[in-house]
Structures are given as C-alpha cells and as structure tokens.
Amino acid sequence: MTGAATDKPLLIVGGAGFIGANLADSVLAEGGRVTVIDTLARPGVERNLAWLRQRHGDRVRHLKADVRDGPALETAVAEARGIVHLAAQVAVTTSLADPLEDFSVNAAGTLALLETVRRVNPLAPLVFASTNKVYGDLGDLAMREGAEAYEPVDAEVRANGVSETRPLSFHTPYGCSKGVADQYVLDYARSFGLRTAVMRMSCIYGPRQFGTEDQGWVAHFLIRALRGEPITIFGDGKQVRDILHVSDAVAAYRAALEGIDAVRGRVFNLGGGPANAVSLRAVLDTIEALAGPLRLDRSAWRTGDQLYFVADTRRLEAALGWRARTDWRAGLADLARWLETQDFLRGGARAPRETTERRLTA
Template sequence: MTAISGKARPIVISGGSGFIGCNLAQSYLAAGEDVVILDNLSRPGVDRNLAWLREAYGARVHPLVADIRDLRAIEPALADAKAVFHLAAQTAVTTSLRQPFEDFEVNARGTLNVLEAVRRGGRWVPVIFASTNKVYGALEDLEMVALEDRYVPAAEDVRRHGIGEERPLSFCTPYGCSKGVADQYVLDYAASYGIPTAVLRMSCIYGPRQFGTEDQGWVAHFLIRALSGAPISIFGDGKQVRDVLHVADAVAAYRALLERIPQVNGQTFNLGGGVENAVSLRMVLEEIRDITGRDPAVEWNDWRPGDQHYFVADTRRLQRQLGWKANTGWRDGLRQLAKWLREERGLGRTTQQERLTA
C-alpha cells in the first residue's frame, strides 16, 4: 500500500476495485479525500477499475492488494481509517451452492475480520456494510399475480411500497446464509462494542464500470450479451421482478449513511430503485431491443434455487431519515450503461434512436 502523507485519515473501501466500490471511491476522491482500495483483484475486470482510479487521482488512491480472509494483512489498512465501507464479498448464489465453504469464509469470516480489525484499532470508526435482499429468503409466502410480462404481489401494500425492513429474515442458499450472518454481525458490533455501523440491504444495482456475468450483475450482463450479439440465458419464465437502481443513486445512499451515522447507528435500510423502477426481466429485454434495434437472442432455462419471483425494496425509511431518493429512471439508466459499454468496451453500434435520446 502506498504511504499516506501527513495526518490524513483515509476512507477505506473493501472491494474498492469492484463495480460499486470504484464508483464510491471515485465520489470521495473527487471530493478531495484519500481512499484506500482494499481488494484482492480476483474478479475479472476489476483491475481496470483500479487503473482508472489511479490514472484519474494518482497519489490519493492507495491500493492494498489483500484478502479480507487474512486478518493480519488487512489490519494496517484499517488502522488509521476515517470510515470503512465493506463491500468485498462473494456475490453469486450459484457459486455459493458449488463452494459453500469458500462462500462462508469470504462473506461471514471476512466480515468478522473487518469488524475485528476496526475493534482492535480502538477508535470510533464507522463501518457501512453492503448486504443483500437475499437475507429475506425466497419470499415464497407472498401471493403473486402473473401478468403477461411480470409478477405483481396480490397484497396491495406490498404492491404500492415494496418489501420493508420489518420483513422477517429468512436465510436460504449458502449465499443468503453467509451474507445474513455478516449482516447480523455488523449490527451486533454496534450493540456489543459501540462501533457505529449501518447496513444497506441492496436490490439490483447497475451502471458504468460494471462487468456483469450470468451469475451476478444481470442488467449489465444482458446488455453486454445483446451488444455482442450473444444469446441471453433466462432462468425461469422471465416475469420475475426486481427494482433496479443506478449506481450513482446507490453511492448517494452510502455517502448519506456515513454523513448521518450518529443518527442511523445500528440500523438497516433496504436500498433499491423502489416501485418506480420495478422491472421484470422481460421488460428489460424489451428495452434492450429498443436500444440495440434488434431482438436479443434468449435461451430459456429452469428456475434457480432461491430465486425470488418478486423483490422491490420499500425505500421509505431511507427517504424519511436521510432525504434520499432514486433520481435516475431505469430506461435512462439502461441507455447510459449501453453508451458506456460501447465507448469503454467497443460493444455494438449506436442506433439512430439512441443518438437522438442520448
């Protein structure tokens, strides 16, 4: 890790070379902060994100190539932190089913290591944790109405507002278990040790600098495949609904939590695009058809374990306590991401319609 001059206390972002992490890092670097990027660089493409940050911000970017499973390796990065955003994780349900031990070590043990490194430092260092909507389980008790292109909840309150934080936890799949355990440890370290913490249980985040795969980051993955002329795999009937959120709005939520950490200490918040940005996979495919000017090829497959038919975050707690809201509509956001993928990765061609709406 490069030395930090003077007495500056940096923002530490575990998983800081990842999609959300590098966007969050960029926002703090642009504001003049020093940022420690704690990342093992194991995910394909994230080295490009780190290079992008270093080229733009030079000496204020402090890379530490280390793994959160190694407590001794990460302790120096947290010793002088101003705040810690813990985003490093194993993020795919499918991987957790194949490798449950590794999934546990990264998500559960790794999070405990981050918390312990902060606790051993003996200072009041806020920890903001990136959790997941998967801690609520498959939501199989929710009655669904199948429309032509999407599922909608039969319950009017859920249909109007989405899933709130009062929803009981129901871990399923190893990924849901490991992230759920981490989620609860983060909250308990506020209660047991007085470390200021907060948790964001995220829905589907998308945007620039995302290198989506079939197992994680599905919005970017769909666009990458369509722009490349490759088929898109759909698991289930494609009517499953998620509330997608542009990464700029996610970054704003993370920053707002840190700014108000005394008021939100020990609390959880659902983070997503809300009912205004609730879309089914079929709806996204239709929008991609408009963006690319052709029907994307689709391969249909069986449902995957733990896949929710519907998840839309009720974001009213974030709105009430932090004044946060999602500002980027999903259609505009998809076009922005398509433009970035074309410019950054040279995928596809710009259509006349997109040139007119850009």
C-alpha cells in the same frame, strides 16, 4: 465529516469492484483520499483500479489483501476516517458449488474486519453491503401472474415494496453467509458500540460493471446484446426487481457514512423502489430498443430465485433524506453508452438485426 477527519482516507474493502470504484471516484473527485483493499480476483476489476489511478494518481492507494486477513488490514483500518465493506463472494451459483468458501469470505471475512475495527479504530463508521437475499425466496408472499410480470396480492407490498420488518429467511448458502454477516454488523453496534449500519441491496447497475450470468444481470444482458450474443433467461422472465443506478447507491453509502450517528445499528433496504420496479422482460424490451434485436434462450428456474423483490426504501428516505433519482430507462441508456466505449466488447460481433426471436413464450 469535517476537519482533520477529512484528511484521512476512506477505506473501501472490495473497492476495485463496480460499486466500490464508483464510490471511490465520487470521493476522489472532491479531493479526498481513498484506500482500496481488493484481491483483484474478479475479472475486469483491474480495469477499475487502473481507471481510478489514471484519474486520481497517488490519492488512491491499493492494498492487495483478503478481507479474511485481519492483521494485514490493521494499518489501513487504523488510519481510515470511515469504512465501506463491499468485499464478498457474490454469486448464488458459486455458493452452491462451494458453501465453505462462500461462508469463509462472506461471514468469517466480515467478522475478521469487524474485529479489526473494534481493536484498532472503534470510532470509525462502517457501512456494510448486505443483500435482499436475506429475506429468502418470499415464497409465502402471495403473488399473481400478469401477462408480463408478477405482482404481490397484498396492496401494501404492491404500493411500497418489501420493508425491513420482513422476517429474515436465509435461502441458499449465499443468503446464509450474507445474512450471518448482516447480523454480526448490527450486533457489533449493540454489543461493542461500533458505529455500523447495513444496506440490504437490490439490483445495482451502471458504468464500470462487468456483469456475468451469475451476478450483475443488467450489465450482463446489455453486454450480450451489444456483442450480438444470446441471452439466457432463467424461468419465464416475469420476475420483477427494482433496479438502482450506481450513482444513487453511491449517494446512499456516502449519506450513511456522514450521518452514521443517526443510523448506527440500523438496517436499510437500498433499491430503486416501486418507481424503478421492472420485469426482466421489460428490461429486455428496453435493451432491444438500445442495441437491436435480441437472441434469447430459456433455462430452468434457479434455486432461491424470487418472483418479486422491490425494496421499500421509505426508512432510508426518512433517516437520511435519500431517494433514487435516476429513472431506470435513463440509467440503462447511460450504461449502454459506457459499454459501447469499452474495448472488451470487441470480442463479440453483433448479430444480424433480422435474426432473432424477440419474445419469451409463457
């Protein structure tokens, strides 16, 4: 975007969260302006907002509002040069405990935002953060179990990952609510001509992530390891994910905003792809090398958990020239270095290096 458009702020809904804060910092570091809409309800995100303000001063504006309150967002939407919608209820476990609230935030909130854009700024590009959970548990995808990881029997999926042509199959209330929002964002391009696009994300990780057991598992594992606290593994730990460093996710969102007219009304998988496909066990091995011996607990499988999800990112690469640039091992080391500078880690003490069982048993 050039000219007067660059003088307007980028609106990031959910902008104090992990991905939002990194995206905001990227834009602000180049001299741009950002409006952050965030309720600050998620623990730790107030740290991200304070960090942005400390680094960039009054070029970052915060509006404490809920995405469901369309009228409250009107001014911010009206003046925005573009919108990235990251606000969500993000945990499958929470959606199972309170499906109505999950739907209200993820589905109704997204629709309220779309309606606000349609009324007050219909030319603004909007990129929505969806999830690979819209593909369900992939239970029909034949798998074979190796010593350390699951892998698809199908050679095409094994080589390239799961593509956007995969039928949608909403499992868990979270999958349903995000799937509904995903489809509304695409349909508002068809029905109303909005300049929208969807990113179906895999596991994003990196600095400024305050991971929990329910969401942000890579950071959660590292936080627990650096504190010397036990890590709970649900299932057998052979589940495979394609983890993507947040710097690469930020690059994808910025590329989609800049190239919106080439990608409007389209959906893309956003993940690390086959080059960054890794089992939970392999991640734990690498964390152990970074943080010392681990204490591992094991629990039952979670509802809707995928044995394997690796994003086929070829559509995104072809459309926008994007690719994942950060190797997952280097990315984990980067996250560990950042975490070790954070005061909140002082709440736990490292476990003695000799007191741990290193391996999960089958």
